[in-house]
Amino acid sequence: MLSQRSEPLTRIQRARRSEILEAALEIFSQNGYRGASINKIAEAAQMSTPRLLYHFSDKEELYSELLSATLQLWLEPLEQIEETGDPVDEICIYIQRKLEMSRDHPRESRLFAGEVLVGIKRADTALFEPLRAVFDSKIALLEDWAAQGRITAQDPHHLLYSIWATTQHYADFEAQIEMLSPQKMAKLFEGAEAHLVPMYRKLLTPT
Amino acid sequence: MLSQRSEPLTRIQRARRSEILEAALEIFSQNGYRGASINKIAEAAQMSTPRLLYHFSDKEELYSELLSATLQLWLEPLEQIEETGDPVDEICIYIQRKLEMSRDHPRESRLFAGEVLVGIKRADTALFEPLRAVFDSKIALLEDWAAQGRITAQDPHHLLYSIWATTQHYADFEAQIEMLSPQKMAKLFEGAEAHLVPMYRKLLTPT
Amino acid sequence: MLSQRSEPLTRIQRARRSEILEAALEIFSQNGYRGASINKIAEAAQMSTPRLLYHFSDKEELYSELLSATLQLWLEPLEQIEETGDPVDEICIYIQRKLEMSRDHPRESRLFAGEVLVGIKRADTALFEPLRAVFDSKIALLEDWAAQGRITAQDPHHLLYSIWATTQHYADFEAQIEMLSPQKMAKLFEGAEAHLVPMYRKLLTPT
Amino acid sequence: MLSQRSEPLTRIQRARRSEILEAALEIFSQNGYRGASINKIAEAAQMSTPRLLYHFSDKEELYSELLSATLQLWLEPLEQIEETGDPVDEICIYIQRKLEMSRDHPRESRLFAGEVLVGIKRADTALFEPLRAVFDSKIALLEDWAAQGRITAQDPHHLLYSIWATTQHYADFEAQIEMLSPQKMAKLFEGAEAHLVPMYRKLLTPT
DNA sequence: TATGAATGAGTTTTCATTCAT
DNA sequence: CATGAATGAAAACTCATTCAT
Numbered sequence: 001m002l003s004q005r006s007e008p009l010t011r012i013q014r015a016r017r018s019e020i021l022e023a024a025l026e027i028f029s030q031n032g033y034r035g036a037s038i039n040k041i042a043e044a045a046q047m048s049t050p051r052l053l054y055h056f057s058d059k060e061e062l063y064s065e066l067l068s069a070t071l072q073l074w075l076e077p078l079e080q081i082e083e084t085g086d087p088v089d090e091i092c093i094y095i096q097r098k099l100e101m102s103r104d105h106p107r108e109s110r111l112f113a114g115e116v117l118v119g120i121k122r123a124d125t126a127l128f129e130p131l132r133a134v135f136d137s138k139i140a141l142l143e144d145w146a147a148q149g150r151i152t153a154q155d156p157h158h159l160l161y162s163i164w165a166t167t168q169h170y171a172d173f174e175a176q177i178e179m180l181s182p183q184k185m186a187k188l189f190e191g192a193e194a195h196l197v198p199m200y201r202k203l204l205t206p207t
Numbered sequence: 208m209l210s211q212r213s214e215p216l217t218r219i220q221r222a223r224r225s226e227i228l229e230a231a232l233e234i235f236s237q238n239g240y241r242g243a244s245i246n247k248i249a250e251a252a253q254m255s256t257p258r259l260l261y262h263f264s265d266k267e268e269l270y271s272e273l274l275s276a277t278l279q280l281w282l283e284p285l286e287q288i289e290e291t292g293d294p295v296d297e298i299c300i301y302i303q304r305k306l307e308m309s310r311d312h313p314r315e316s317r318l319f320a321g322e323v324l325v326g327i328k329r330a331d332t333a334l335f336e337p338l339r340a341v342f343d344s345k346i347a348l349l350e351d352w353a354a355q356g357r358i359t360a361q362d363p364h365h366l367l368y369s370i371w372a373t374t375q376h377y378a379d380f381e382a383q384i385e386m387l388s389p390q391k392m393a394k395l396f397e398g399a400e401a402h403l404v405p406m407y408r409k410l411l412t413p414t
Numbered sequence: 415m416l417s418q419r420s421e422p423l424t425r426i427q428r429a430r431r432s433e434i435l436e437a438a439l440e441i442f443s444q445n446g447y448r449g450a451s452i453n454k455i456a457e458a459a460q461m462s463t464p465r466l467l468y469h470f471s472d473k474e475e476l477y478s479e480l481l482s483a484t485l486q487l488w489l490e491p492l493e494q495i496e497e498t499g500d501p502v503d504e505i506c507i508y509i510q511r512k513l514e515m516s517r518d519h520p521r522e523s524r525l526f527a528g529e530v531l532v533g534i535k536r537a538d539t540a541l542f543e544p545l546r547a548v549f550d551s552k553i554a555l556l557e558d559w560a561a562q563g564r565i566t567a568q569d570p571h572h573l574l575y576s577i578w579a580t581t582q583h584y585a586d587f588e589a590q591i592e593m594l595s596p597q598k599m600a601k602l603f604e605g606a607e608a609h610l611v612p613m614y615r616k617l618l619t620p621t
Numbered sequence: 622m623l624s625q626r627s628e629p630l631t632r633i634q635r636a637r638r639s640e641i642l643e644a645a646l647e648i649f650s651q652n653g654y655r656g657a658s659i660n661k662i663a664e665a666a667q668m669s670t671p672r673l674l675y676h677f678s679d680k681e682e683l684y685s686e687l688l689s690a691t692l693q694l695w696l697e698p699l700e701q702i703e704e705t706g707d708p709v710d711e712i713c714i715y716i717q718r719k720l721e722m723s724r725d726h727p728r729e730s731r732l733f734a735g736e737v738l739v740g741i742k743r744a745d746t747a748l749f750e751p752l753r754a755v756f757d758s759k760i761a762l763l764e765d766w767a768a769q770g771r772i773t774a775q776d777p778h779h780l781l782y783s784i785w786a787t788t789q790h791y792a793d794f795e796a797q798i799e800m801l802s803p804q805k806m807a808k809l810f811e812g813a814e815a816h817l818v819p820m821y822r823k824l825l826t827p828t
Numbered sequence: 829t830a831t832g833a834a835t836g837a838g839t840t841t842t843c844a845t846t847c848a849t
Numbered sequence: 850c851a852t853g854a855a856t857g858a859a860a861a862c863t864c865a866t867t868c869a870t
Contacts, residue, residue: 032241032324034242038865039864047830050830053867058865061865063402113299114239114325116382117320117321118239118242118317118321118381119382125386157387157398159402161380161384162373165372165373165376166369175324180338180342192368194365195365199369199410206868219853220854246838256840257841257856261853262854296854427747444739446654446735446738448653448655449842450846451844453842453844454659462851463845464847465851466850473845528739529795530797531738531794532653533651534800542797570810572812576787576816580782583782586734587737587786591782593753610779613820616823617823633833634832634833658860659860670831673831680861
């Protein structure tokens with residue numbers, strides 16, 4: 001089986017894999033892990049199930065790969081918070097980036113949320129190590145900034161959680177938001193930014 | 208089949224049903240709709256599958272009943288926002304109540320989030336009608352308050368979404384939070400309140 | 415259990431039994447033995463399943479009883495073929511009676527046909543003994559009549575089979591006939607008589 | 622699933638399908654739709670149930686396919702009644718062909734009878750359209766012949782019904798016939814022909 | 829590489845029947 | 850008499866996965 005080899009993938013193999021991952025993302029995010037069948041994924045990827053399983057040895061591997069890529073994606077904006085920038089600006093830029101993530105990658109957001117929701121049972125905990133590391137370092141950075149009086153005193157954990165919650169909400173709870181708000185999602189993301197950025201700016205700007 | 212009758216339930220029936228619902232909440236919230244089997248639910252409720260199906264005609268009914276009860280629970284704090292109270296206080300009390308909900312009913316929160324996450328496909332849309340109605344009326348109330356200058360001008364939709372997001376996050380993303388924060392959940396909920404209430408108070412209090 | 419006692423039934427018990435049998439006839443004839451559930455029968459008889467099973471110890475007994483009553487009904491017209499009457503008239507009267515049976519008891523006809531169709535596996539063969547006896551005696555009678563030149567020479571077995579086939583067809587294949595003929599069943603039975611009686615009269619009348 | 626494709630079947634697929642259909646015909650005709658389980662059919666076809674379901678997506682499809690093939694078979698002799706032939710001969714040939722059908726395909730006959738018996742609930746009504754069309758055209762033909770005095774005046778509907786009834790009876794009521802007549806079925810079919818053909822010839826031949 | 833074919837385990841549900849009250 | 854409650858067996862199907870070609 002291909003997925004057990006350690007040789008580098010050919011260009012064609014990489015192309016196939018990304019086609020499959022795209023289909024899997026669609027199906028997994030719409031149905032959850034158990035609700036998604038590899039048949040449906042194979043169908044969405046326009047190939048036979050055995051051919052799919054040639055590229056990914058099982059359903060788990062497919063799922064893990066997606067989850068891992070998503071975590072990577074999630075991490076980037078966090079990593080980009082610069083120690084050297086203006087603290088309030090840096091955080092606001094982070095919020096904007098997270099909102100863009102939600103807008104541009106809602107399926108990834110929902111996939112990730114679904115995994116957390118059921119208790120992160122399927123994902124290898126090792127997957128979360130990079131997140132942990134970056135998270136801890138940014139926590140330290142926020143504490144520094146607060147200690148230096150460059151942002152108001154906030155518990156950095158809860159600050160980050162509330163940023164995550166408010167930005168990811170628009171992707172994860174899209175179905176509910178569409179029920180309650182008449183606007184299109186594109187408009188809503190604009191509104192979200194107009195609401196959230198000033199809110200956090202007000203919260204964080206020292207007097 | 209018992210579940211097809213419209214007669215009132217006997218005491219013993221209510222007892223069995225609530226045993227089953229308790230088990231179902233546990234299993235559904237841990238595995239999602241598709242990941243949960245009525246076998247597992249029956250096992251958790253310490254009864255045979257057909258015995259369970261004597262009380263609930265199928266998996267759907269069990270799920271709908273839980274979802275409906277959850278929505279009811281979710282609605283209450285929102286309904287209790289009083290037109291006659293102090294606006295900022297009312298909203299802060301609402302935040303506290305939502306946080307208590309997350310703390311005391313995390314499984315319900317996750318069940319609901321799971322349904323929204325995959326697009327509210329399973330729930331009868333009629334179920335959401337009461338939510339819609341209360342939501343709309345509170346939106347109007349928030350607009351009034353803002354128009355009267357009793358709270359700062361905020362888009363009421365986004366205000367509510369951000370409150371929901373931040374409060375429910377502690378239940379829905381518990382698995383992640385436990386990974387990243389060393390504290391116990393009880394402590395975290397206290398911290399969350401200490402963070403969120405001042406944040407919204409600052410945001411909303413007119414100068 | 416009541417059905418194992420040998421004591422005579424009370425009036426109330428007989429009433430219950432015939433209510434049940436009526437419901438069972440309806441359900442069995444519409445769904446076949448396996449397609450009919452005693453739940454559905456109990457529901458049609460407006461009683462609980464255990465109450466039904468108090469009167470009939472199991473599904474088989476219910477079915478056998480119906481089948482036995484049907485055979486009884488079927489036999490009567492055959493028995494009434496009189497040695498002393500005019501042979502052609504007697505046979506024509508028999509045809510008319512069989513047609514009336516089909517018209518007035520189509521469900522019984524279909525129940526019986528259904529049993530024969532799947533090979534008379536469920537019915538006790540003893541049930542068919544009376545039929546056998548009467549059949550044989552009438553075969554002998556028909557042979558006599560033919561030998562005496564009072565009807566044309568016909569194989570008596572095939573004569574009876576063709577009479578049975580043509581008369582029962584209107585009950586057993588009602589669904590098909592309603593598809594193909596625009597007339598109401600009542601009208602069709604009149605037409606059937608107008609067709610069949612002259613046909614057999616022509617066939618049997620000696621020149 | 623194989624059965625969802627529209628591509629032409631391979632040789633091996635056709636072989637498997639006909640093995641399964643043969644087993645299904647056996648089991649369905651012996652037990653009716655509800656009495657037949659796909660387990661029993663799979664067993665009769667010497668394969669596992671999922672393997673069977675790989676070739677036919679569900680029980681219904683299997684049944685429909687058999688019913689459709691049977692209707693096809695049933696139609697052929699009717700279609701072959703030739704406008705140009707001698708009317709009485711044509712009808713007698715039709716009777717002979719129908720009898721051959723009953724003799725050579727008794728299980729198909731019983732399958733079909735079983736479906737009609739419970740009210741043609743399972744079969745798609747579209748299935749019966751071809752029958753309707755041919756039936757109507759032959760009705761018209763019989764009326765023509767009668768109007769031209771080439772056969773005696775008969776109600777064509779009832780004429781066809783009585784032919785169907787008498788010929789199919791030997792297949793559909795085989796179990797009863799074997800109880801009442803000592804002869805083998807092969808012999809009985811000969812006797813049936815010797816009885817029915819002259820009967821209809823006498824009925825139809827104009828004087 | 830790729831696919832048709834097959835499998836075993838599991839899932840939801842139905843049903844005849846029993847039992848305690 | 851009557852019923853609510855429960856059960857065991859089986860039915861219809863699904864699905865991740867494997868295998869031969």
